[in-house]
Amino acid sequence: MQISGLDYLVFGVDDLVGAQRYLEDFGLAPVDQDETGGLYEALDGTGIILRKRDDPRLPEALSTRSMLRQQVLGVRDASAIDAIEAELAKDRRVTRLADGSIEFRDPLGFNLKVQITRRRPLDLPAEKINAPGAPAQRAANEIGVWEDMPARPRSLSHVVLFVPDMDKIVAFYTGRLGFRITDVLTGAGPFLRPAANDDHHTHFFIRTPEYMQGCEHLAFHMGGPTELMVAGSRFTRKGYQSFWGPGRHKFGSNWFWYFNSPLGCHVEYDADMDKHDDSWVAREAPSGPEASQIFLLQWREKWAPGGGPEGK
Amino acid sequence: MLRLCHIDDVPKGATRGFLPAPGAPRRVIVLWHDGQLLAYADACPHYRGGTPMAWRTDAYLSGDGRHLECHAHGALFDIASGDCIAGPCLGRRLTKVALHVDEDGTILVPDHVAGRGGSER
Numbered sequence: 001m002q003i004s005g006l007d008y009l010v011f012g013v014d015d016l017v018g019a020q021r022y023l024e025d026f027g028l029a030p031v032d033q034d035e036t037g038g039l040y041e042a043l044d045g046t047g048i049i050l051r052k053r054d055d056p057r058l059p060e061a062l063s064t065r066s067m068l069r070q071q072v073l074g075v076r077d078a079s080a081i082d083a084i085e086a087e088l089a090k091d092r093r094v095t096r097l098a099d100g101s102i103e104f105r106d107p108l109g110f111n112l113k114v115q116i117t118r119r120r121p122l123d124l125p126a127e128k129i130n131a132p133g134a135p136a137q138r139a140a141n142e143i144g145v146w147e148d149m150p151a152r153p154r155s156l157s158h159v160v161l162f163v164p165d166m167d168k169i170v171a172f173y174t175g176r177l178g179f180r181i182t183d184v185l186t187g188a189g190p191f192l193r194p195a196a197n198d199d200h201h202t203h204f205f206i207r208t209p210e211y212m213q214g215c216e217h218l219a220f221h222m223g224g225p226t227e228l229m230v231a232g233s234r235f236t237r238k239g240y241q242s243f244w245g246p247g248r249h250k251f252g253s254n255w256f257w258y259f260n261s262p263l264g265c266h267v268e269y270d271a272d273m274d275k276h277d278d279s280w281v282a283r284e285a286p287s288g289p290e291a292s293q294i295f296l297l298q299w300r301e302k303w304a305p306g307g308g309p310e311g312k
Numbered sequence: 313m314l315r316l317c318h319i320d321d322v323p324k325g326a327t328r329g330f331l332p333a334p335g336a337p338r339r340v341i342v343l344w345h346d347g348q349l350l351a352y353a354d355a356c357p358h359y360r361g362g363t364p365m366a367w368r369t370d371a372y373l374s375g376d377g378r379h380l381e382c383h384a385h386g387a388l389f390d391i392a393s394g395d396c397i398a399g400p401c402l403g404r405r406l407t408k409v410a411l412h413v414d415e416d417g418t419i420l421v422p423d424h425v426a427g428r429g430g431s432e433r
Binding site: 013014015018022053064065066067162208211212214216238239240241243259260261262264265266 | 363364365366367368369371374375376382383384385386388398399400402
């Protein structure tokens with residue numbers, strides 16, 4: 001099952017205008033916008049499809065209040081879709097759409113679609129750093145930061161789901177869709193990557209009661225930690241609410257910065273995630289502040305020393 | 313008592329979040345409901361210590377305007393009682409903040425509202 005990752009996440013929201021403004025301010029580019037919503041793209045064409053909660057084109061909602069309506073997974077070619085259809089049709093309904101994509105539900109009722117990926121290849125440099133002992137990555141006179149430097153999300157990275165039955169969903173994603181478990185936070189759940197994607201995770205599952213089933217957060221890759229902090233600082237200054245970060249996770253090594261959103265879940269900037277292949281042996285650590293991050297920082301208004309003692 | 317805001321700072325039909333003191337760990341959410349001023353700590357009870365609930369400055373209401381909402385995971389709270397009626401903290405409630413309104417319309421809150429009020433996360 002050669003799944004390459006997430007192409008889109010589809011949401012049905014209550015506050016469409018607020019959510020549209022939010023995703024644009026987050027740094028995604030609106031495509032095909034009208035009063036019913038549209039697609040919000042990262043630089044590689046992956047992104048968020050926004051609609052009103054009651055839009056008849058949306059797949060059926062979960063019975064909880066979750067606004068996540070569908071995960072759209074990409075594969076390289078039609079034969080990969082055929083292989084997934086043949087496997088899943090053994091025990092569930094698989095709907096073939098006119099464009100050749102297929103739709104189905106996982107055992108917990110999350111709606112999925114598999115299509116030939118629309119992800120565009122990116123040709124952009126990673127953040128470049130200079131360090132003693134290593135060749136300089138930036139040429140002489142090439143500066144590292146400037147006030148209006150670009151800091152736009154490059155690619156849809158991962159989705160985190162609240163799941164009421166961990167055994168069922170893990171068996172489905174690993175056994176039927178070919179995902180690998182990269183690491184496990186005991187007490188929360190596993191990180192997973194699909195066979196045709198070497199990122200540490202495109203999915204992470206967190207065990208919850210049934211009434212919480214839904215989306216915990218989604219994340220976009222940035223070009224590096226500086227872009228992540230520039231984008232997060234700009235977003236904060238526009239009035240958006242930081243939830244957790246900036247910081248750097250241990251499992252995956254990715255930098256993170258999470259924000260509240262009108263999508264019923266957090267939306268995250270991430271950067272510099274580990275890559276893995278099938279020789280990797282999953283680690284396990286108890287879920288909690290120690291295992292979750294190597295360090296955690298908090299945004300504050302710009303400040304500089306100066307001005308002399310208080311009251312002088 | 314600490315000065316939070318002025319009564320004119322809270323328009324009918326909107327929610328506002330105010331810091332009770334510079335550097336206070338949590339804002340106080342103030343809104344009108346059925347002709348009464350109500351206030352809650354901006355601290356969703358889903359996680360210990362409470363986490364901030366707006367998705368943007370002053371944006372505390374659900375998309376349909378009928379509930380207070382935590383925009384971390386979409387928990388809904390009854391505006392009058394603060395009870396969580398859907399979402400991760402089902403069965404818990406927001407912490408009410410007592411308001412005192414002066415004759416000139418200044419809204420005051422008890423000093424403890426600006427305290428640490430529980431550990432961060």
